[in-house]
Amino acid sequence: METKLLTQHYDKPEYQSLKGYQKLGGYEALKKAFSMKPQDIITEVKNAGLRGRGGAGFSTGMKWSFLPNNNEPRYLLCNADEGEPGTFKDRVMMERAPHQLIEGMIISAFAINSKKSYIYIRGEYMAPIKIVEKAIREVYDAGLLGKNILGSGFDHDMDVYRGAGAYIVGEETGLISSLEGKKGQPKLKPPFPAVQGYLKKPTIVNNVETLATVPWIITNGASEYKKYGTEKSPGTKLFSVSGNINKPGVYEVPLGIPFKDFLQNECGGMKPGYELKALIPGGSSCPVLTRDEALKSTMDYECMSQLGSMLGSGGVIIIDDKQCMVDLLNILMNFYHHESCGQCTPCREGTGWMNKITTSLLTKNGKLEDISLLHKIASHMLGTTICALSDAAAMPVMSFVTKFRDEFEYYAKEKRSKVKGDVHYAQAHH
């Protein structure tokens, strides 16, 4: 059932403006935060059990506490380079409630004693960029950013940075490279950004949704937040849902709700004539679930992990019975091959090889042994590179060919799709 902690006012156009946001209680959390000790804010967020909403699901309070305990300048970066296929919640959040994000960022910056933050927004998101830039100007005019905010003695400056099209920049060290004016290539860890990040200074990179959740936690407290969700996945989460369902869109629900209910209630069920065949629960990098696995799953970090998948970014991709799994995997391989930054050999070569193999199946040149080869290449791409893109490309391959092996074998043997027959899709053109 929808539980709108963050999205309660998203249907009100005035919520986009500072005045409208303040009228509905906005920036009260900031006032409260300034009456608290920074360390207590970090503790509150840690106690709330808030987990990073960008995909990794790492404890936010814990991430903040990795910063060195000194007066060295540090940066707060908001990762709004939303690019995981199937994910569009950050876009909705920035468009409907830019001040929720900005307020969350000022509170977070105060907690970690950062005087400068950037919101790195993907270049294609022109509409959100304009909205967020306008909101930041309003906030400066109202004295909520700049010197001595609300008489707290705390100074903070915030700016927007526009990306220029690269999935890999959504990886936090790739984002840092890009903001530094370089190719958006990830950096070797350790050192982690909290120790050595943007311009080699301590840096925290948090997702839009993560930061936008902070004001609610400060206003209502960690114990109230933990009343929602499950023990290990507290709170609510925004899910972006796509596919042949009746009501695609973004829905905020408590973590842990059964997928079956979510599909029926929020998503309005499958479109007439379509049956559920498979589910990618959290963006294209997450291993695919079969219909049976999906129908017994609950939407939280631990259940998805038990099923061998991930909750990821909450990009729920619903696959119906009219889809050919060989074709869908080829789409994903096109994507990962195109987006590999090229630094690490297993990823640069592996994504290309896997893309070639899925394409050869679709162009009737596939062989039965290609299926095992796909799995073998993918297995050598796990954990062998600087960042997780290699794993993100390998995991869909391994799950697709294992769980839907019959469709791959059929294509290799019969030179046609088990589902779509003689409808063959050519490669994408960029």
Next chain:
Amino acid sequence: MSLTLPPESKSYIQKELKRYETKESALIPALFEAQKVFGLITPEVIDLLSKEMDIPTSRVNEVFEFYTMFNKSKVGKYHIQVCTNISCSMVGAREYMQALCEKLNVKPCEVTADGKFSVSTAECLGSCGTAPMAEVTSRDADEYHENLKINEIDKFLGKFK
């Protein structure tokens, strides 16, 4: 004749050079500006930016090459990019792409004879719930068009003058 930047672009770039902690961060904004002015980033444009920003051409070039939003080949006045990633393709984005190409009588990545349109596919643009969709870029605008339908292609193309 050698290329020159209009005064407003020069002052914009100078402002961006001071906006961020490092001047290299101004490369992306400067490349967007140059693309707006010249349409296509050629080696001459890279040289020009390098001189204007006092950043080596190799650095300008690597940023230009890395990011997909900087056009590597000629595009039309309106460049239509149809997302064909997984969610969009499941609801007919490729069929839409094909219909659009047929309507404009171009292949993907080609420019129409009158120079008005070019069409290409794109990777996930974060509009998966409102698919099929396309991002249309021109000198003055960069907009999303969502819930596209094949039987409304004329209406869609009619929006661009």
